[in-house]
Amino acid sequence: MDLTLLRTFLAVHRAGSFTRAAQFLDMSQPTVTAQIRSLEKxxxxxxxxxxSRxxxxxxxxDELAAKLAPHLDALEEITARDLLGTDPLDHTVHLAGPAEIIGQxxxxxxxxLVRRGLRLRVTLGPGGELLAGLAAGRHDIVVSDVRPRERGLTSTALADDEYVLVGAPRWAVLLPRERIAEHGPxxxxxxxxxxxxxxxxxxRRYWAAVFDAKPPAPAALVVPxxxxxLACVRAGAGIAVLPRHLCAEALADGSAVTLFDPEVPPLTTLFVALRAGEPSxxxxxxxxxxxxxxAAEW
Incomplete structure (x- = not known):
């Protein structure tokens, strides 16, 4: 079996497109198509x-890629490191995720890894949209607060985080926990x-999990x-549901407080996702x- 055909197959499997694979391999698209047809034959x-796209x-x-990827990638690393003298981290990675998770x-x-030579290009946005971009080949790796369900993606759970209902201290006076516990939403x-x-x-996630209800609509203030x-919460504009990691500092310094402590706090899970076959x-x-x-320390 010609290793070139297998390398081309793996590139197409990862890219989800003959055209994108051709660009990655520095080949023409007809050559990639011909090699895949030859391998299928x-x-x-x-x-x-x-x-259509x-x-x-x-x-x-999928089964062939899972078996091939670790071995072909190991050969590529040996060639790069031992024969060509290049660092396996000498690559550009297109990373994506929600702004607060990526930044914090x-x-x-x-x-x-950046100090050692890895180059990062970062895209910020909602997890669901970014996962679609990962499947389409626009990103290499996505950290998401949404469970990846797109075909052709693989994911690893990184950490759980708690949702908390927070407000400035004045809201804790106006909304004592006992009132919320008695009257609910x-x-x-x-x-x-x-x-x-x-x-x-x-x-919506918090209200559904804690109160079995929907939050008041529409929101008083929307900022993407x-x-x-969190800055608006600290300024006293209103209340919000936030991941605990994001508001931990504000809770510690007293500029924000938790308004309610449910018996079972709602949780969100962070995932890291790649296209199938690429983790190797x-x-x-x-x-x-x-x-x-x-993530073990998050």
């Missing part, structure tokens, strides 16, 4: 289904809620950045391992 099985792997292709947790965890009906989207995703939401690529494996290691 040799093994007697279809590897990809052609779509790109391709999707068959189950045979992910980038500090990767500082050492109705105690909050006339209180301005601050969110990062019109959908109030975090508030949870760090800005040396530079991505280093990055993935570093995030998993640091």
């Amino acid at each position: 040799q093994i007697g099985r279809q590897l990809f289904q052609r779509l 790109g391709v999707t792997p068959t189950t045979v292709a 947790r992910v980038l500090p965890a990767l500082a050492d 109705s105690a909050l009906d006339d209180v301005p809620v601050i969110g990062d989207s019109e959908e109030q995703v975090l508030a 950045d949870l760090r800005a939401v 690529r040396p530079h991505l494996a280093h990055l993935h391992a570093r995030l998993v290691a640091h």
